[in-house]
Amino acid sequence: MRDFHFPGRSAVHAQNGMVATSHPLASQTALQILKDGGNAIDASIAAAAVLAVVEPQMTGIGGDCFILFCSKGSSDVKAYNGSGRSPKAATLAHYQELGVQKIEATSVDAVTVPGAIEAWSQVHGDYGSKDFGALFQDAIGYARNGYPVHARVYNDWREIEWLLKSRDAIGKVFMPGGTLPKEGDIHRQEKLADTMTTIAEKGAAGFYQGPVAEKMVETLRALGGLHSLNDFAALKGNYVTPASTNYRGYDVHQVPPNNQGITALLMLNILEGFGISDLDPLSAERMHLEIEAGRIAYLMRDQYLADLDSMTVTLEQLLSKSWADELRKKISPEKAMTDIGDLGLETSDTVYLSVVDKDLNAVSFINSVYHSFGSGHLCPQTGVVFQNRGSSFNLNPDHPNCIGPEKRPMHTIMPGMMTKGDKVAMSFGVMGGDYQPFGQCRVVSDVVDFGLDVQASIDNPRVFARGAQVDVERSVPAAVLQGLSAMGHTMKLANGALGGGQAIFIDHDRGVLTGGSDPRKDGLAIGF
Template identity: 60%
Template sequence: MRDFDFPGRSAVHATNGAVATSHPYASLAALDVLRAGGGAVDAAIAAVATLCVVEPHMTGIGGDCFVLYAPNGGDAVVGLNGSGRAPAAASLETLREAGLSEIEVTSPHAVTLPGAVDAWCRLHERYGRRELAELLAPAIGYARDGYPLHARVASDWAELAPKLRRNAEAAADFLPGGLAPREGDLHRQPALADTLERIAREGRSGFYEGPVAEAMVRSLRDLGGVHSLEDFAAVAGEWVTPIASDYRGHRVHQIPPNNQGVVALAMLNILEGYDLAGLAPLGALRTHLEIEAGRLAYDMRNRHLADGGSLEVPLERLLSKDWAGELRDKIDPEQAFAEIPDLGLATSDTVYVTVVDRDRNTVSFINSLFHGFGSGILCGEAGVMFHSRGASFRLDPAHPNRLAPNKRPMHTIMPGLVTRDGRAEIGYGVMGGDYQPFGHARLLTNLIDYAMDPQAGLDCPRVFALGQRVEVEKSLPGETLAGLQRRGHSLSLAGQALGGGQCIRIDHARGLLTAGSDPRKDGCALGY
């Protein structure tokens, strides 16, 4: 139970429907849709579209998305891969001949084709109940009439100002008067409002064909990109069968590669071999085991993960309990790994939404620009900020995640969904770029091993092993830090709070929805 002597927030309880997002305007938009008779998919689209306006550094229509959906709260989970591909003219050889060893985040070569809008439309066509124009109306209103910046948004925006100054159109739209808006300042995006209205009228063709597509191609090609109108017209999300693994009687579902969801499942498979419930939830041993499991799973990711058709190690092997056992045997409970490869990990941010409606349809939905303000390249005419997902490609010809025409890069954003006994039980996600598998493992072990409610599970202090160095949040107890140092961990204070998440848990027996929203963001959970 929450200690009411300390700051915090209570979990939200509801019976008819619940939403959790990283911004109050998005949560309200989703709840309004549910109360008007819309389903979970409708509400999630309304929320995500709103976030593309009011959290413009975190997400946008120039990015990608992934979705997990449990119709009627059952265990037949559906997946949608809304990540875009490299342009048909993309060339590994050309970039290497230019002397490049990696793709710079702010380069037009970091811009893969944005898949989010296509995925929204596919999801809406199959499962939507309300008109698309109705769902996009709140986002259009905020873009046209303006929205005041909330605290976390304003803080991140100020830090990203130097990046925005590198692109004249981005600076004009997002640095009014040459400065980042402050908390409470009103910001408008009229060009984005026009584009959203076109999508509301015309669907995906309003974005991937015609004037908007033409403007986006011009923006990218003027900077040296190789994108074409044919590339945009060809964007097509893919319905996929989720991958899954069992954790203490719960089935945890993730999107298959090119998504990194398998990393979270590998971490859980390793941790399942320990009696975590017998350890202190904020203790050094529990945290040490999580760190070491993460290092092993991320090393696997960096060596092997790529678009599904490029995997060189069978996915079944990466998901197997036997393989997890082999990795677990390498962990010393009392000593950190002596030799740790450079994992090359970093935090970045995005938005995540989960919704459950009165029929228990459950949506787990993540939408991203990857890095803050993505590539920093804005198509000012259309108001579209392009993501930077192509920076994940390797320029090593021998690596499975190497750049190739029409190929999807390895993706960090990952929605999660848990089923048990034939029913959906938890819609959840934890944002934070490379951090996300750590966040998923931390949250689910909080919920399952320590019986925390969604809000408490999200509030819990976090750590992130970037390689040799382990970042820790300020709220971790001193005795835990000392215990980690005794085991040989090199600790540093995280530059900012690690990740941000949302969660809804369904108690079918009680007819109860319990929701939480991460205090590291501006958002909230709501229900009715």
């Protein structure tokens, strides 16, 4: 139970439905969909559409999407990979001929074909209950009539102002009149409203074919991109078998690669061999074990993860408990490892949302343009901000994540789901670019090892090992910092809050849904 002498928020409890998103307008939309008889899939798509308008630096219809969901409270987890692919013309030879050494985050070469709208359409067609077009109405209204800029949004826009000033197309939309909107100012995106109206009327075909696709490809080609109308028309996501591991009696599920979710599963496999529950949940000893498990897991991620068809090892090998036993031997409970240096890890932000409806359909949903405002390229005629997922490719021909035609890059965004026995237990996710596996492990361990509610877990101070350096939030207690330093960790104050998160825990015995939403963002959990 939290100490009510201190600022904070309590977990939210409800019986008939629960939503948790990173923005209050999105939470409100999702809740209303549930109250109007829609199911969790309907509410998730409607919330994602609103977030694509009101948090455009983090997400948008020019981005990608991954979804995990369980039907009617069961442990049968379905997964959808809605990540886009590189253009068919994006061969390694092309970049070698140009002497390109790296796919830069703000280059047009970083723009992969957006997968989000295809994913929304496909999953809705299979599992939704309300009219697809009706799910866009709130988002269209906010884009056309305006929405107030919230605090975290303004903070993010201010940090990326240099990019908005450097690009005419995106600058005209997000710095109207040459000035960045401030917190509480009303902002509009009329062209995006038009595009969303087309999608509402025509479905995914209105985005991947016809005038909208033609304008997007025209913009990308003018910037030097290799994209074609065929690349957009051919874009298809797919249902995939979730990757899973058992952590102390709970099954934790992730979307498999090209998604980085198995990094979290590997961390959990390593941590399972330690007596975590015997430690204080906010202690140097516990954080040290997380740091070391994370450093090992990310090193393995960077060696092996790629589009599943390109990987040289199997998921069974990566998630083997015996392999985790061997990796665990590298960790000393008292001293930091010295043989893992800088891993090149970055934090970035996206949106994650969770919805559970009255029938206990549970959805774990994540949507992103990757870095803030993605590539920084915007199509003026459609209002679409293009993601920069292609910057995750490398140009090493011997690496499975090397760029190639119609290939998916290794992806950071990862929804999570937890089940126990034959029932779903928790829908959850943590945002923050490379930080996400680290954050998800903390939530799972907090709930399973310490019995914390989801809000208490999300509120906890965070650390993130980028390699030899450990980023720490300002809220980490001094005694913890001293303890980590004594173990040999090099710590640095994080440039900003580490990630964000939402979660809904399902208590089947009591018939109660418990939701939490990260105070590092503007959002909230709310139910009825």
